[in-house]
Amino acid sequence: MIKVEWFYWLCGLFFVLIALQVVNDRSNPKRIGSAAFWGILGVSFGYGTFVVNKQAPAWLLGIAVIGLAVLAGSGFPGRGLEQTTTPAERVRFADRFGNKLFLPALVIPVVAAIFGAWLAKVKLGDGQLLLQNGSATIIGLGVASLLALAVGMVILKPKSPTVPLHEGRRLLEHIGWAAILPQMLATLGLLFNASGVGQAVGRITDHLVPKGSLIAAVALYCIGMAVFTIIMGNAFAAFPVMTAAVGWPLLVQQFDGTPAVVFAIGMLAGFCGTLCTPMAANFNLVPAALLEMKDQYGPIKAQIPTAIPLLACNIALMYVFAF
Numbered sequence: 001m002i003k004v005e006w007f008y009w010l011c012g013l014f015f016v017l018i019a020l021q022v023v024n025d026r027s028n029p030k031r032i033g034s035a036a037f038w039g040i041l042g043v044s045f046g047y048g049t050f051v052v053n054k055q056a057p058a059w060l061l062g063i064a065v066i067g068l069a070v071l072a073g074s075g076f077p078g079r080g081l082e083q084t085t086t087p088a089e090r091v092r093f094a095d096r097f098g099n100k101l102f103l104p105a106l107v108i109p110v111v112a113a114i115f116g117a118w119l120a121k122v123k124l125g126d127g128q129l130l131l132q133n134g135s136a137t138i139i140g141l142g143v144a145s146l147l148a149l150a151v152g153m154v155i156l157k158p159k160s161p162t163v164p165l166h167e168g169r170r171l172l173e174h175i176g177w178a179a180i181l182p183q184m185l186a187t188l189g190l191l192f193n194a195s196g197v198g199q200a201v202g203r204i205t206d207h208l209v210p211k212g213s214l215i216a217a218v219a220l221y222c223i224g225m226a227v228f229t230i231i232m233g234n235a236f237a238a239f240p241v242m243t244a245a246v247g248w249p250l251l252v253q254q255f256d257g258t259p260a261v262v263f264a265i266g267m268l269a270g271f272c273g274t275l276c277t278p279m280a281a282n283f284n285l286v287p288a289a290l291l292e293m294k295d296q297y298g299p300i301k302a303q304i305p306t307a308i309p310l311l312a313c314n315i316a317l318m319y320v321f322a323f
Helices: 005-023 031-052 059-073 087-117 136-156 163-194 197-208 214-232 235-254 259-274 281-290 298-321
Strands: none
Touching: 005 031, 005 136, 005 163, 031 059, 031 163, 059 163, 087 136, 136 163, 163 214, 163 235, 163 281, 197 214, 197 235, 214 235, 214 259, 214 298, 235 259, 259 298, 281 298
């Protein structure tokens, strides 16, 4: 069986290697704190396995998370490594390889889809699943990323095999602590749900929604999904909160909405919030870093005029098709 833990360990190793690079970079004025940030993050990936298996105390991992927050609040990690290629070299590479540059990126969704749709059902000779149950998508993403790296190496033929590591470090340093926001915010969503935030929000909405008003309930659910996503940076984190508060008790149980339609469109409404928030670092800040935009909030400013009418469309679609 292929286990998802193997890919978590690989991620941890990557961050540890980044930390070793940073600590040896004399051009980085924040190299010690930056190395500590990436090193703690990398070790946490491996240590988490022992916590899950009840072989190590979880409180040490909690201290590590607090340490990351303190370092981030203190201005770490900082930037050190600059471009590994000059603008002229990048233009030359673009002219030389053309659309082949997109092949590594296209490998990732194709391979991940194969793992999620097909290999997730494959069993070994002893009846055991080939991929760890419930983790096929993550495993597929890990394998796809490795294959994309291999394809990129074959096509581009970099001078050194360490170039991908240097480029990975440059991108991480450009994004900074926001690179781990999706991971932290997804956990925050679980904590909110476990602590009863959804029920608390539900009690508040009872006073906001006029009794028997379907359109008000639909609007509240969709707008709430967008607002919580803006706050938490992740529609998947906002979903359990708003579904427990409005989606299930009002739209499904009280108004007899079709669950699949209500929740699918509810997620789309949440994604409207994704377009408007820097908390969705992987969606909004990473493109700005990749494109080296002068305004790191440029993607958000360009997306807001689309997000608002799209949210209104989702409200209309849910009202028409879910009931």
